[in-house]
């Protein structure tokens with residue numbers, strides 16, 4: 001089993017390791033009041049290149065960030081050249097960001113029964129892992145795929161592919177399988193299914209796999225964060241174990257509970273509402289878990305994201 005310590009150690013390495021001096025950025029925790037321990041941020045744009053992302057995270061007062069390392073809706077692959085990696089690490093070192101994640105391409109379906117699509121997905125997923133390693137990004141967030149034919153076969157194909165990719169791209173990036181809303185044949189909408197998926201990833205690669213809980217997705221999948229907050233986490237804990245929780249996506253939901261529709265809303269302004277986010281921000285079990293928002297950016301990403309992070313920080317006190 002992966003342990004919290006292991007997952008967090010990876011996060012710490014991503015936050016500090018390659019820059020060498022763990023204490024270096026502690027004085028830079030501006031804008032964070034006494035909540036500097038929180039790992040809180042947003043999915044930020046890489047428009048103009050990955051080295052531009054850290055500055056955008058800094059502008060919203062983030063201590064965690066998520067980004068794409070390529071155009072997420074295209075198959076075209078790329079590798080990160082040394083100059084890009086250097087510029088990214090330098091830009092990141094000028095921020096208070098201590099946890100970094102990349103979200104993989106939406107086209108990847110490691111569960112596909114179509115051998116051509118699955119091979120293409122596997123190659124693309126491996127390239128995602130290589131870019132994370134090159135940039136020093138701690139986590140790669142990936143959606144379990146769509147099974148298309150039958151669920152058990154889809155899970156087996158997905159788990160096997162994750163194992164193959166981690167075999168071919170050794171390193172320390174933690175793969176975070178994201179909980180989904182479960183529309184159509186999408187896998188990963190229940191804790192039980194996520195436990196089966198991760199349990200089927202061969203050792204030792206299973207140690208590098210954890211879960212990303214997206215609040216909007218699990219709510220749309222049916223989990224009642226509003227009226228049974230404790231019950232939801234009790235089920236997570238019983239089924240997967242809290243040590244397996246690596247990351248949180250904090251999003252409110254435009255879609256009602258159980259709708260299986262993935263529609264993100266501003267924090268506290270959707271069907272989930274303010275209260276569960278207050279619970280999350282004060283939950284001792286979740287303090288050390290990096291949290292990023294993927295909420296609508298409205299007219300101005302910087303202004304909106306900054307406002308959402310301020311709102312979440314206000315819930316934490």
Ligand SMILES: [Zn+2]
Nearest residue numbers: 103141143178
């Ligand atoms: Zn996602």
Ligand SMILES: [Zn+2]
Nearest residue numbers: 178214249294
């Ligand atoms: Zn998400």
